[in-house]
Amino acid sequence: MDNLGTIGTTEEQIELLDVATNFCRDKSPIEKVRALLEDDLGYDPQVWKEIGELGWLAIAIPENYDGVGLSMAEVVPIAEQMGRNLMNTPFGSTTLAAQALLAGGSEEQQARWLPKIAAGSVATLALSEDNGDWDLGNIECSGKQDGDTVTLSGKKQLVRWADSAELIIASVKIDGTIRFALIERSALAEGALRRESIIDETSRSFELTLDGVKVSADALFDADRSRETIERIELAAGLIQAAEMCGGAQAVIDYTIEYLKTRKQFDKIIGSYQALKHPTVDNYVEYEKARTHVYSAAHSWGEQGRGEVAVRMAAAQAHSTYSRAADRSIQFHGGFGFTHDCDAQLHRRKAIFDGALIGDAAYQRSKLAGLLFD
């Protein structure tokens, strides 16, 4: 099959891996993660500032827009280490918004927003709706163009970090065709955003009511870029989430191993029981396969055909592995695993949420089948 990718790394990628490994570990100890669960904003603005200063938001942005001019491949190690340390910030949604702008934005739109994002402004996407469909094309929200103004209507769900975002890129239908609209949060009416109760307590998301929101016509992406934009968003989101889930899988497996090495039952360290040891090994094997896929996807980013296959394989493997490893971690922690104090549940919940964002393993496989066999 000529659409199966290979694996490789870039120097910058590995440098970033080393930096991110230390930064995320130091800035996101579990006590802090737990403290943020209760926090309104959901992340530490100071840490966000540092992320901006490290230039991580500029990585995949071209140099002429104050970016570093690398690609999504170099974003992967950062997302991986963030997921590994449950460091949840608008990094993902902002990076995605930049990708959307690069795929669908006009020069003016790119020139206006990409430098801001590169400098640390928060941005996000508003795509999902009440039908729960992972198909980004299946939407009801709409816009009515009247001369120079477009009036939007409908509701968007699961708009991540919207309360911190300067820019929200929403998908709507105008005259039956899908368009992307650039919305400045400052332009939203009081109460347009409702904080949602989501399964992943480390993340934040909002319901966005578009009714009455007006944007000027030049805040729309070109109609003929919509398809490309959707594809780019799907791939970039798949890659980022796969990397986060891969890091999370590593963390929850390590967390389980720690417990198996120390906890005693029946006067024995429980890790010596094959009933716990062997499934943990199997999960570890799946994790290593997931990591291989993730870095293969990073390496294949941008290769026609291969890119999508690699990303979806990574997303499928990462989601099934993360879900399974976290599920077993709850079980293997026994009574403690059933408590909110056990970190296993944080990971299990995040795996559910990440799957909901990009499509679970079964959905990824259904997309892959077409790419591989037809």
Place this chain on the structure above:
Amino acid sequence: MDNLGTIGTTEEQIELLDVATNFCRDKSPIEKVRALLEDDLGYDPQVWKEIGELGWLAIAIPENYDGVGLSMAEVVPIAEQMGRNLMNTPFGSTTLAAQALLAGGSEEQQARWLPKIAAGSVATLALSEDNGDWDLGNIECSGKQDGDTVTLSGKKQLVRWADSAELIIASVKIDGTIRFALIERSALAEGALRRESIIDETSRSFELTLDGVKVSADALFDADRSRETIERIELAAGLIQAAEMCGGAQAVIDYTIEYLKTRKQFDKIIGSYQALKHPTVDNYVEYEKARTHVYSAAHSWGEQGRGEVAVRMAAAQAHSTYSRAADRSIQFHGGFGFTHDCDAQLHRRKAIFDGALIGDAAYQRSKLAGLLFD
């Protein structure tokens, strides 16, 4: 769901269970099973005679045809114990042929053949063809009617025990519609039967070349009974094979447990390792579920709707359980498991063959889905 069956037994069924348990164990010790692997006929004619004398072939045949007048429910414990002891004989194919006659045969045809079968004559069915399709309606073999004679043509595969059969009931297409033809083996030309090399060494099957075989028109089932006949054959075959596989699963699990209780490695009885103990427990749990389904299917036999659901559930559960348990048995026997001398492979091969005959677990589920959800 009102098409989910219940479970229950009849006195005769339980009596037969007790008799069959002892008979099959006594008449089919493993040495004998192994000796028969090399035998042309593949079963012991003396044992076959005794089976006839026990009236087991007459169980589901009405009394007016010298039968016992019970139903397939009472055939189940016998098939189960035969499978448990790898006692492979034409019992299944003969019972199926009787069911086909009951579903599709005219009074004359029933009056002619059922008493013979009840008295111990071997019969079998010729259904499968080279397309490998489990859909009994998808056939190429055909018959040309010319006045009173029908000339058959085409090839049938996997005709079990054909060399011992007095009667072979074959499905053919006449003028595009499916018909069943009663063929006396004595009427077959030299070389019409070719012994096939099959995965289950305890069974025997043949390729049947119909070209040139002539039967008289009154050796055909009525055209308007074809659909009913096919349904009956599918259900009866599913029930018999499910019962055999269920018994086989019990046997291979017991065989594995015996080994796990006696074999030592690293100075420990290996059955104390959870890596072997727990999967064996899981297989045992699946086996008990299979047996529950099998006796529920026996109990639901003949109930509109419920019958088919129960039989297909039993077939699906029995096939997946037998396959899995035998596969693990090979693995858990270590080096010995890889030898022909280890009985695990006899069961693994039989599970493959039985699945090939009636459709594997996935196929049964695909049929069930329609019955349950549409």
Place this chain on the structure above:
Amino acid sequence: MAEKPSPAELKEFGEAADAWFKENTVRDPGFMLPLTFMEVSTDQQYDFLRDWQRKVYEAGFFGASWPKEYGGGGLHSEFQRVATRAMKKYDAPIMLNAIGNGWAGPLILDLGSEEQKQKYIKNMLSAEDIWCQGFSEPEHGSDLGNAQLKAVRDGDEYVLNGSKIWTSLGDRAKYMILLARTDFNAPNKYAGLSFFLIPMKIDGITTSRIKKLTGEYGFVQTFFTDARVSADCLFGGEGNGWSMAVKTLEYERGAKVKPVGGYFVKELDVMQIVELAKNSVRNGKPLLDDPVMRDKMTQFMIDIQAINLNNTRRRMPQLMQDRPMGLPLMNKLARTELIRELTEFSLAFQGTKAGYYVGDENAIDDGYWHRSYLNSFSATIGGGTSEIQRNIVGEHALGLPKTR
């Protein structure tokens, strides 16, 4: 011993029960009802279920076959079975007092003194006295025989020190069945254990609620600090604690004492998830039209049907000859693991909306499925983890050697 009822009597009683539950069952009080007695977290839920059990008891459909002299109905157990069937038919809420009626009650009826029977049985049937269980301890959840809570005899009292965990309803219960260590020099860990029926609302006993992975409450940890209970609380004699504890488990399987009836844990209703699947849409089509989902869902139907029928087959000795203990011992493992897998699978139907949780208006069935999945671990972990269950089945049903 009440004599075997005539079919006519049973029929009449059954019709009465059917009519009563038809009229009195409230399935949706406007808030989510717990599926098991371990999931009671709000006062609202607690009060509702306590009233409900009292109502059913007073109507004569709970404890119907327990002895009349202690508050039961004194009827043949067939009557209670008929009543329970009616309960199930109308999908009535659970009985709340699980430890009381399922564990403590049978033990007291079997081995208790006349005085104990008078004192405890009636009020546990009416849910007037809620009971809880103190077996597990923080340091050895699965290893009950290793309980370390100290009970020291002092005159006609015992002084209790230590801690118990995973106590359902522990903050609401009036009594606890307690496994404590009275002898630290016993020949083996089991011989040092004793069994107590103790009051909860006394000095020296405090509880702190445990936040579950669902974010809700339901269990407590119970702390004993020089708590003094009368020596009469000792049950079965010093050093016999382990055999008492084992007995409670046997009663749970319906041994010796007639079952009190009803259910403390709701069967998972498969049609619920089939409905969910039918109502979920992907690419504009019902998800149940997706063959991959159909295949998985069909496998679950096969599993559920088997486990339901197993409960009938358990009562058919003619189909239980080879390994009589097999089905009884495997039931918990098979059932609880299936519910975990099934509730987890239900998330796959929800698309992007699987991201929501209890409390969001956009959540499907108000997050019922997420909560059920997370709660399912209480059953795969509590009462002996699935790993322990596999040891039990392997060793006691299959005769495999013990894992050391």
Place this chain on the structure above:
Amino acid sequence: MAEKPSPAELKEFGEAADAWFKENTVRDPGFMLPLTFMEVSTDQQYDFLRDWQRKVYEAGFFGASWPKEYGGGGLHSEFQRVATRAMKKYDAPIMLNAIGNGWAGPLILDLGSEEQKQKYIKNMLSAEDIWCQGFSEPEHGSDLGNAQLKAVRDGDEYVLNGSKIWTSLGDRAKYMILLARTDFNAPNKYAGLSFFLIPMKIDGITTSRIKKLTGEYGFVQTFFTDARVSADCLFGGEGNGWSMAVKTLEYERGAKVKPVGGYFVKELDVMQIVELAKNSVRNGKPLLDDPVMRDKMTQFMIDIQAINLNNTRRRMPQLMQDRPMGLPLMNKLARTELIRELTEFSLAFQGTKAGYYVGDENAIDDGYWHRSYLNSFSATIGGGTSEIQRNIVGEHALGLPKTR
């Protein structure tokens, strides 16, 4: 040590290799070629593969980076890698002499005497001398350290008594690497073991073929009855047998000695099974249109791709930092279990024809899939069962405590 080659040199060598394999590779000699050196059962297969290895060696594309003075090509290992890639590209048959070139050879090159190198290396490269392995014994297949075959020193000879099992090519091999017990009073079971390079065709050594579950042959059991070998056969000194045995496993992972190249086991070609699925028909439609089959097949594609890419990632230290031993240790487990599952799954495509086996004209691909599935157990059992592999990964990669 040959110095690093220039890209030009490599390119030229690669083109030569490519051309050679393109011209000389015979993929279908008219009989089924074994996928692994353990599956050689007929003379036809044996002779063909032996000739093939000789041919490849003489062409300079096998053993190309082993020392010239002992018959190797003396080139930098990059050259051999290029040659092996060409071999793979044309799906060339396996190299036959696995134990010789993969196990014994590296050991001898690493620790052997000049004389031993002269005597053994060249002839094992040319497949003139076939080697086999004598580690496992009937009574303790997995517990190699427990080997009981007795080797008693008698003058300048050792007298061998006992038996070895699972000896691939044992009835054809000229030499065996043997693990035997020279000291029955050693402080621990490992310390009593010694390692030998012995001739097979001597008095007192007999072999009997073992019939595999496939119905074919391939392994033998080897019996030693007062077999006498020269004391020179001892390798690494008395009592060092275990460390020698362990080394052979390390070489297999490419440690210290440059790999000889080629492959002794064929990668499973995923396209084969995709073809099978595409060509199989159910209800008149290609089976690969069945979404359930597609879903399973897709999962296999994901697994296969991961395992293939793992082999590349293993050589990328920058992606191997957290658990460097993880990938190397898990490789056998992941690969062999996948092949077992995949070949088993292939039966599901065959409908009624899954009933056929090797030798029937109606069998799909002449029973290749059934045979491959049954043979797959040789890899999940041989060389340390998958259960043992999980212990190894758990203990040595994850640092979990040993299972006692």
